Amino acid sequence: DVVVVGGGVMGSWAASRVAARGASCALLDQFDPGHDRGSSHGDGRVYRFAYEEDEYVDMMQYSLGLWQDLQAHAGHPLMAKTGGINVNWASARGSDADPLTKLQAMYSKRGAAHEVLTAVEVRERFPQYGLPEGMEALYQPDMGVLFATQCVKAAWSLAGSLGAELRPNTRVTGLARDGRGAVVKTASGEALAARHVVLAPGGWLSGMARALLGIEIPTRVTAETVSYFAVRDGCSLDHSYRSMPVFLSTLDNKLTEYGFYGLPSIDVPGVKVSAHYAGPIVDPDDRPQSAGGGGAAPDAEEMAARRVAEVIEANKRIVATQFPE
Numbered sequence: 001d002v003v004v005v006g007g008g009v010m011g012s013w014a015a016s017r018v019a020a021r022g023a024s025c026a027l028l029d030q031f032d033p034g035h036d037r038g039s040s041h042g043d044g045r046v047y048r049f050a051y052e053e054d055e056y057v058d059m060m061q062y063s064l065g066l067w068q069d070l071q072a073h074a075g076h077p078l079m080a081k082t083g084g085i086n087v088n089w090a091s092a093r094g095s096d097a098d099p100l101t102k103l104q105a106m107y108s109k110r111g112a113a114h115e116v117l118t119a120v121e122v123r124e125r126f127p128q129y130g131l132p133e134g135m136e137a138l139y140q141p142d143m144g145v146l147f148a149t150q151c152v153k154a155a156w157s158l159a160g161s162l163g164a165e166l167r168p169n170t171r172v173t174g175l176a177r178d179g180r181g182a183v184v185k186t187a188s189g190e191a192l193a194a195r196h197v198v199l200a201p202g203g204w205l206s207g208m209a210r211a212l213l214g215i216e217i218p219t220r221v222t223a224e225t226v227s228y229f230a231v232r233d234g235c236s237l238d239h240s241y242r243s244m245p246v247f248l249s250t251l252d253n254k255l256t257e258y259g260f261y262g263l264p265s266i267d268v269p270g271v272k273v274s275a276h277y278a279g280p281i282v283d284p285d286d287r288p289q290s291a292g293g294g295g296a297a298p299d300a301e302e303m304a305a306r307r308v309a310e311v312i313e314a315n316k317r318i319v320a321t322q323f324p325e
Contacts (some may be wrong), residue, residue, distance in 0.1 A: 001018070001023040001027045001196065002018045003025070003078040003198070003202060004018070004024045004025065004029065005197065006137060006201040007038065007152065007168065012155035012156050012284050013014050014282075015156075022257075024163070025159070026164065027166050032169060033152060036149075038203060040148060041267055042160060044241070044272065045151070046084070046144075046263060048060070048246070049140055049142055050084065051106065052103060067146065072156060073158050076156065076172075077147065080120050080144065082241050084245050084247065086100060086140075086251050087248070087251070091134060103250060104116070113141050116136060116137070118136055119132065119134065119135045119136065119137075127240075128239050129247070129323065131322055140264065143245070145241050145246060147267075156168075170188070171187040181195035181197075188193065199237075201218070202284075203221040205219050205221045221281065222278075222279040222280060222281055223279045223292055226274040227311075227316070229270050229271050229315075229323065244264035253314045253324075254310075254314055256276065258274065280304040286300070290304045291308060
C-alpha cells in the first residue's frame with residue numbers, strides 16, 4: 001500500500017504509523033538505521049514545551065505519548081525528563097527581545113508548571129549553570145532529552161514488528177505513476193509498486209524532488225556544529241542528564257538570530273552546546289571534511305571550515321560566561 005522513502009525520525013515514524021493501521025508498508029533508506037549522515041542521529045535531542053504557538057504545544061503533547069509508547073516497545077530507556085530553562089536578560093522584559101513573557105503566558109494558558117528564577121536562584125538549584133547578574137530563567141520541569149540514534153533504531157524495530165518490510169541500504173533512483181498508484185525504482189533494479197509514496201529524505205529533499213518529481217522544493221541544508229565541553233578537573237558536580245536541565249537562550253550568537261541551546265552529558269562526556277541554526281550550508285552528498293563529511297571541493301571546504309570555526313568560537317563565549325564548572 002505505502003512505500004516510505006527515508007528512514008530518519010520522520011520516515012521511520014511514518015512507516016510505523018502506516019503499519020499500525022494495518023496497511024502494507026515498505027521502509028527504505030539509502031543507509032543503515034540510525035546512520036550519522038543526516039539529522040536524526042546522536043546521543044541526544046531536546047524535547048520541550050517551550051513554544052509560543054498553541055499548535056506546537058499540541059504536537060508536543062501528542063508526540064510525547066508516542067515516544068513513551070516507543071520506549072515501552074524498546075524495553076530500555078529512550079528518553080529522560082530533565083527539566084529545562086529558557087534564559088534571557090531580565091531588562092529585556094516588555095521589549096521585542098523578550099521571549100520569556102510570551103512563553104510564561106503560554107505556560108499559564110496551558111496549565112504547564114513553570115517558575116521564574118533569578119540568576120542566583122538558578123545557581124542555587126542548578127549549580128552547573130552560572131548566569132551573569134541581571135539574567136533570569138524560565139524553568140519548565142517537563143522538558144527533557146531523547147536518545148536520538150536509539151530512538152530511530154527503535155522506530156525501525158517498531159515498524160518491523162507491526163509488519164512493515166524494512167529495506168535499509170536501498171537507494172531510490174526513480175519514481176513514476178502507474179495505473180494503481182506509483183512505482184518506486186531502486187539502484188539494484190527493483191521496482192516496488194504502491195498506492196502511495198511518502199518522501200521523507202531529510203537533507204536530500206531538494207535533490208530528490210528535482211530528480212524524481214521534476215519540481216523545485218527549496219531547502220537550506222546545514223551541517224550543524226556542536227561542541228562538547230568537559231567539566232574542569234576536580235569538579236564533583238554531576239553534569240549528566242540525571243541532574244542537569246537542558247537550556248535554551250536567545251542571547252546573540254553573532255551568527256544567526258536563534259541564540260544557543262545546550263544539553264547535559266548523555267553518552268559523550270561533556271555538556272553539549274551550540275549556536276542554533278548556525279552551521280555551514282552543505283550539499284549532503286558532498287559534505288566537507290570540516291563539517292563531518294568525506295570531503296568536498298576546495299572552495300566548499302574553505303567556506304565550511306571558516307563557518308565551523310566561527311560556531312566553535314561562539315560556543316566558547318557562552319560557556320565562558322554561563323558555565324562556571
